[in-house]
Amino acid sequence: MFRKSSHALMHSGGLFRTPRPLCRALQEALTKAQSVWNLDFGGTPTVDELTFHQRKYPSTPMFHVLDLDGRVVNPKQEPEVPKETLIKMMEAMLRQQSIDLILMEAQRQGRISFYMTSMGEEASAVGTAAALDMRDELFLQYREAAALTYRGYTVKDMVAQCMGTIENELKGRQMPIHYGSRALNVHMISSPVATQIPHAAGTGYVCRLENERETDPNKKRICAAFVGEGSASQGDFHAGVNMAATMKSNTLFLIRNNGYAISTPSSSQYAGDGIFARGIGYGIPCARVDGNDILAVFQTVRKARELIRTTNQPVLVEALVYRSSHHSSSDDSTWYRSREEVEVFSNLFLPVARFEKYLERKSLWTPEQSRSLTQKVRQETLAELHRQEKLPKWPVSSMHDDVYKEMTPEMHQAQKELEEHYERNKKEYNM
């Protein structure tokens, strides 16, 4: 007969009027048939009054743990985090902030071609990374370098990639900030936005298949995709999240809603209750969190991870943050938003300072440690810039590597021709 409904039939009680006796036959027929639409009306499939549903107001509130002064608002929701992890979280945010400062300046000086900072968004990236396991696969967009830093990606790695030096294992073939690391389980970043989302749905499906055979719960791992709210308008977002929902992918979708996609404000990006409400539409669990509150992000992602592994369905978390910096080194954001707006946001939420106050109260951190680490990382980054500026780039022949696993005869020929061309015209290329 029909595909079995996944829920016991029961009346939803009070939500809708009891159907009139006149159409009991219709109610029974539709309840019997509801599985064909993969729906469960809970015993009340119809209403006899027409209603247009719209959820616009009020917006779903965001979860937070810390107030603006770093005080815990609800002790029951304060996550238990090992001291060393808390310190590591603080250090990762400060390190990324310092690296960003130096490398953005390096771009202004023409030492690297392009850069994007994570200013104002460090908490959402680090809080997420800290709540995940090192074996969990990460699919980044491009403004989550702090998550890589948390996992151990170094200043040396970043500078090598931004400069395309011989030390960059990606052989200098992508624009700056397109990081990746097989060792750290972080997939290579690529520019086309949202393409990583269906990749993460597929990987999360693999995780689910593996997890179903894994007997040790602690070894079950998940996949996490980071997505900007602008990227969530791409068709691949729709494809990826719906696929994950229907395939029960063990995937976390972490949405960084920073209010802007380059110059496009969120009022031109969507009309619903953010990206959060779309997750509801796909039928998966969703949460909204204060993205400037690293403990709230940590707690939400930790709980999301458990929910994913125990219920075999993806989870969507929307972190509300603000992009304090220009979109990239190619953008001047004063053309489309006021300096006042940026200043207000930058001074109001202060994700790093908020957490610093929290750690201070726990006697785990001091302002002096922030100043010291910041200075150290800035110097380290500057020194690395100087050092790698003297290093050679990858040889021109490497342009033909890795297009396929094995080089084709045509590729061999093209590589040879390029090397000969380069030797003949070396002077032109080294000015």
Next chain:
Amino acid sequence: MFRKSSHAVMHSGGLFRTPRPLCRALQEALMKAQSVWNLDFGGTPTVDELTFHQRKYPSTPMFHVLDLDGRVVNPKQEPEVPKETLIKMMEAMLRQQSIDLILMEAQRQGRISFYMTSMGEEASAVGTAAALDMRDELFLQYREAAALTYRGYTVKDMVAQCMGTIENELKGRQMPIHYGSRALNVHMISSPVATQIPHAAGAGYVCRLENERETDPNKKRICAAFVGEGSASQGDFHAGVNMAATMKSNTLFLIRNNGYAISTPSSSQYAGDGVFARGIGYGIPCARVDGNDILAVFQTVRKARELIRTTNQPVLVEALLYRSSHHSSSDDSTWYRSRDEVEVFSNLFLPVARFEKYLERKLLWTPEQSRSLSQKVRQETLAELHRQEKLPKWPVSSMHDDVYKEMTPEMHQAQKELEEHYERNKKEYNM
């Protein structure tokens, strides 16, 4: 300062606990900042308890007017429809049913190459068409021929298109059932699913711009896109509906949820509350209706049309129905669903019979009229098949027409070569 919130700030009262004094500063900061995310928290931007939201049960009930015996359940919701319109609705459904019967059989006999019927879905197409204005633009998928029939597309037009005869104004260049009519404001159907959705968003945007300058409210028109629930999984669905929502397109999205996309049941198509819940995610008004109840569809679409024109936003309506027939002449649905299921559905909901009973009670129709009209249209369709089988197809040279508005020199040359080839090998092509 910040972009002005579109709603007055007020506390939502009772939905969330009053924020603790400790974090009033955070509440105030977020209220000031909320417009950057195009959200309105109604005075309560945060919660201090983590919640994962998920809407899975119960599913939103569907609106209906008639019970299975064609009786009106709630007189207040019975739409006022002119008698001639009611009769026209009944006739359109019966005509389409009869045409489908003959043309599907014609395909089985090899007289046409392909066919798709609308069996079981006539009410949603006709109910929608009847509630719209003739000037409203329609974008179809492929199973809404009854809407064209309602608007005046004839048996002759259908047979000409299915056979590709000289009388087909589309010059026989598309597969059967890919109808269209400029005169009837119905855009040409194309096979790639969901592509019509962003087209309808764009056309609806044009309608909105025109409507804003139109002083006579009765002349304001809208655009309607018909979408199957399988097509709603395409990225273009996401692009189109989100664009319509942000651009305030005057577009109706009518989702035909018939439970299957070829062999794919809805349990593999989505995990949420149908397609309805996605509309909520995009922030637009949404309704769910019994797609087998033509009066419910009519009332819903009529109200949707008014809502669109008065509030300048798109509306999504999901009609729940069942695909009684095979997906197409190329499909044998007994491979993936039981005959029992089909029989139960076909006998349970009976969209045409239900409406017939309603009209009988109003003394507007008799079973004899149904038999008579069905027989007449079957004969008319058969006669048209016979007649057009004797007509020539379009000349081979027409293959090169209309690729561009003006034919390029290369196209002229290719056309000439094709004609010469055809003349030389005529015998091979006319076997």
